[in-house]
Amino acid sequence: MTDLGGGNAHEPVWLGVDLGTQGVRVVAATATGSVVAKAMAPLRSTRDGVHHEQDPQEWWLAFVRAAGEVGGQVAGRPVEGLSVCSTSGTVLFVEEVPGDPARPVTPALMYDDGRAGEQAARLAADPAPGWSVAGARPQASWGLAKALWLLAEYDVPESARLAHQADVVTARLAGSAVATDWSHALKSGVDLVRTDWPYDVLDRHGLPAKRLPPVVAPGAPIGEVGARAAELTGIPAGTPILAGLTDGCAAQVASGALAPGAWNFVLGTTLVLKGTTTEPVHDPSGAVYSHRSPDGGWWPGGASSAGAGVLAREFPGADLEALDAAAEAFEPAGVLAYPLVGKGERFPVARPDATGFLTGNPSDPAERYAAYLQGVAFVERLCLEHVQRLGASVGPVVTLTGGGARSSYWPRLHADVLDREIVVPEVTDGAFGMAVVAAAPAHGSLAGAAAAMVRERVRHVPRPQAVERFGEAYGRWLDELGSRGWN
Numbered sequence: 001m002t003d004l005g006g007g008n009a010h011e012p013v014w015l016g017v018d019l020g021t022q023g024v025r026v027v028a029a030t031a032t033g034s035v036v037a038k039a040m041a042p043l044r045s046t047r048d049g050v051h052h053e054q055d056p057q058e059w060w061l062a063f064v065r066a067a068g069e070v071g072g073q074v075a076g077r078p079v080e081g082l083s084v085c086s087t088s089g090t091v092l093f094v095e096e097v098p099g100d101p102a103r104p105v106t107p108a109l110m111y112d113d114g115r116a117g118e119q120a121a122r123l124a125a126d127p128a129p130g131w132s133v134a135g136a137r138p139q140a141s142w143g144l145a146k147a148l149w150l151l152a153e154y155d156v157p158e159s160a161r162l163a164h165q166a167d168v169v170t171a172r173l174a175g176s177a178v179a180t181d182w183s184h185a186l187k188s189g190v191d192l193v194r195t196d197w198p199y200d201v202l203d204r205h206g207l208p209a210k211r212l213p214p215v216v217a218p219g220a221p222i223g224e225v226g227a228r229a230a231e232l233t234g235i236p237a238g239t240p241i242l243a244g245l246t247d248g249c250a251a252q253v254a255s256g257a258l259a260p261g262a263w264n265f266v267l268g269t270t271l272v273l274k275g276t277t278t279e280p281v282h283d284p285s286g287a288v289y290s291h292r293s294p295d296g297g298w299w300p301g302g303a304s305s306a307g308a309g310v311l312a313r314e315f316p317g318a319d320l321e322a323l324d325a326a327a328e329a330f331e332p333a334g335v336l337a338y339p340l341v342g343k344g345e346r347f348p349v350a351r352p353d354a355t356g357f358l359t360g361n362p363s364d365p366a367e368r369y370a371a372y373l374q375g376v377a378f379v380e381r382l383c384l385e386h387v388q389r390l391g392a393s394v395g396p397v398v399t400l401t402g403g404g405a406r407s408s409y410w411p412r413l414h415a416d417v418l419d420r421e422i423v424v425p426e427v428t429d430g431a432f433g434m435a436v437v438a439a440a441p442a443h444g445s446l447a448g449a450a451a452a453m454v455r456e457r458v459r460h461v462p463r464p465q466a467v468e469r470f471g472e473a474y475g476r477w478l479d480e481l482g483s484r485g486w487n
Contacts (some may be wrong), residue, residue, distance in 0.1 A: 160211065252433070
């Protein structure tokens with residue numbers, strides 16, 4: 001529940017911080033999940049082809065602005081802790097100098113910067129054994145590959161250490177260098193079985209131990225807010241700083257999908273699936289890889305190129321609420337769709353040559369719209385079947401977050417197509433997820449904090465007759481994939 005400025009003015013709060021691509025978000029939430037303050041400050045990126053950089057100084061300045069605004073809204077309330085998430089695979093090198101524990105000495109290469117292909121190939125040819133357990137396969141987007149690229153391209157001082165986006169902010173909050181977490185460090189090469197760096201392998205590739213920060217579990221205490229940071233941000237000095245998570249994991253925490261068999265779909269421009277299992281999921285296709293939960297167990301997930309982005313392309317400027325209502329007349333639609341915007345699919349099928357399709361001729365725009373909505377839901381059903389084939393358990397309830405979850409129709413459609421109850425949580429952004437992480441010690445565990453703080457906004461139960469109709473349409477959709485060689 002969002003309760004900005006209301007409630008008990010002396011009730012404790014926990015702060016969650018999300019360092020995103022577009023901006024820095026800060027929220028303050030109570031032990032029962034009421035959001036009593038929030039603020040956002042924008043960020044800029046520099047893009048040129050496969051280059052994608054941000055100025056790390058702007059991360060701190062934007063955080064100070066957003067945190068100061070939230071601090072003003074929660075003045076007088078005890079602040080019990082804070083935690084920070086950031087984009088996965090964003091790295092740079094920093095050094096500790098007087099007055100700045102995280103002074104950048106290289107540019108910050110963002111999560112999708114693609115310049116480290118050569119380094120990724122070398123890593124893939126000589127991997128650490130623990131990487132395969134989590135399904136982690138070196139790619140140009142990996143933080144480790146980009147770190148090696150930076151070392152090759154820049155004169156990096158011997159004293160400089162590898163840092164992730166969140167590490168810059170947490171170090172400056174604490175006033176000294178701090179540990180990183182194994183979630184951000186996954187793509188930097190951490191071994192999630194040993195929960196530490198594979199020092200021999202990294203040294204062989206040119207990243208020696210002296211350049212690596214200590215690694216701790218997400219949610220572990222890594223410092224306290226210092227006097228200087230308190231003066232700048234309004235966050236009380238002495239506030240505990242807890243190690244964070246990547247933004248995707250933060251969104252999973254915000255969804256509450258933390259029990260074994262629980263899964264969450266983030267339905268945005270593209271589609272992301274994340275769930276909880278007791279063991280890592282091994283996927284020979286490489287589409288699914290696993291983070292490690294701080295509570296024990298694993299968080300496998302995969303990302304599809306399908307999603308709601310196709311609606312912006314096919315229905316620019318349209319009244320989507322009106323189309324949602326009209327789409328109910330086509331359950332199922334007479335045509336089938338695979339809703340890709342660009343070329344290539346990653347999950348649940350790995351087809352770099354794939355292009356989206358729409359079979360037949362829809363009777364009107366409403367049927368075409370319905371086919372795309374149903375196509376996304378069919379992709380989700382195939383995703384769940386894929387992880388089940390890999391041995392993962394999928395429970396009877398699936399949570400749905402992201403922009404598509406705000407629709408009054410789409411979540412109900414998903415319940416019928418997936419034949420599972422669909423729950424849409426009340427607050428789903430990464431900053432709220434990090435407030436849950438910060439509150440975990442007070443609740444005894446991260447799962448306990450999520451159970452107390454994540455609230456249900458709406459629940460949809462599958463309708464038996466609709467389930468049967470969509471089951472037949474899904475079978476025809478699978479046949480269409482087979483005819484294209486996608487199975």
